[in-house]
Amino acid sequence: MSIIARNISKRFGDFTALDDVSLEVEGGSLTALLGPSGSGKSTLLRIIAGLETPDGGEIEISGQDATALRPQKRNVGFVFQHYAAFKHMTVRDNVAFGLTVRKRPRSEIRERVAELLRLVQLEAFADRYPAQLSGGQRQRMALARALAPDPHVLLLDEPFGALDARVRAELRDWLRRLHEEVHVTTIFVTHDQAEAMDVASQIAVMNHARVEQVGSPTELYDNPATEFVMSFVGDANRVGEAWVRPHELEIVNLPTDGAVEALIERITTYGFDARIELTPGEGEPLTIQLTRERLEQLEVEQGQIVWVQAAAERTFA
């Protein structure tokens, strides 16, 4: 159940939302569309679902041209940021909706709904209305509803964006486990790089209406193709013309070749990790990431002037 987008373009008035974008998503994979707001990621997702019409290009779902298909014929499950719960229906009727409109036999609907409510752990809430659920529960209901008609693909538009941090982390884990269980081809849109790295097996980084790079989380972190990917996926320091990851910067006691003199502004520790923020003589502020152990060995303190050296650096054309 693969998804292919070919040369998709979309404009809203003067604004270019998508500029000749192509993307291939393998069947059964879990892909994140990652990018800042306005990068076109939601528009691409909505075009795949058929909720927007592209100005040019083609969409293929499971090897079939879906460009001209109406959304109800595409067999996609779509989850909205703000749940889009049917407020006048119980949780049970919400989940059953996709089956009811397909006029499936009642016994089949009853079984399928019970199975899905179990999967999203909402059995006890079947007779409640969406207004009586928490945000996280509503989003789980929306997921069950999207999965009920056995869609070829599952599309999630910032699914955790409206939830608080704790529920968000829970649902993230839960989505990953669900995907291992159900194995439906899934694309989800997010602007949170940690979320994308955490959940997805493949990430497509988008910026200014284009896809900058597609790859696994480690590929993107280790071998970013562009300056934007370098700075957006994971933290990065800019040293002159080069880019360096925070863990690739080292503090040395003696000035060596290429070392930069800098003033320690702040030292913070968080569990096992430590961070040192520095201001170099010239250029942008730097952040070094290291272990607590290493920090203690270094014996540095705030206000001290040290030498900073890059163990590895990258430059982009």
Next chain:
Amino acid sequence: MRKYLLRSTALGYLLIILIGPLAMMIWRTLGDLDGAWAAITSHNTLLAFKLTLYVTAIAVPINTVFGVICGLVIVRSTFPGRGILNAFVDLPLALSPVIVGLSLVVLYGANGWFGFFGDHGIRILYAVPAIVLATVFVSLPFVAREVVPTLREIGDEQEQAARTLGASGWQTFWKITLPSIRWAVVYGVVLTAARCIGEFGAVLVVSGNVEGKTQTATLRVDDAYQFAYGNYAPAYGIALVLAAMAVLVLVAMTLVKPREEAA
């Protein structure tokens, strides 16, 4: 202190403007209960009430369907004329009913654009069709005016979700859109019905006001008042029945509405 001032202002206003006249009417009716009852149950009064209900029964469904369609077009569609449509829906609120009546007389009169109905023996003016047309015209905006803000407020995400779940446009309308706006529609229907029952000016102009034939309940009240010769009980009695009908509709609605909001 200010709290009480606000409350007594609101209540005092209601008392003087609304409750005072109604109370006076009830008082006068009670003064000659037999006379009022005789007027209410007289043959021609019953026919007038029947005509009012008949016209209301036609106008309300027409304007409900039109109002919902209109609301959907104004809020959901993107065609360029929807702003003009939105403005035109309000026209009956701005126009005096007398003007509505006169314009119908001109349109369907012997020399009007639609005068050919009369040439073919189909009576529009000074007959029931004209009363229905006038009533439909003046009661047109209420459903649309209630539906438009509700449609805006609920947004179209639920409808989009329904589409991705495999629902056709028709299924989406019946299962998602209509249930979401049902209280707006109910409220619009109540206001439309109240307006239909109470319409006077436009109907007066186009109906001919023939007792027992083209006389609606409001026209009957006016007749009873004009030709009271000092005996006002019949007019007050009929008017009271009309007022009671409107109050009943409103009470019925307030009784069903809170149940929904608690869910």
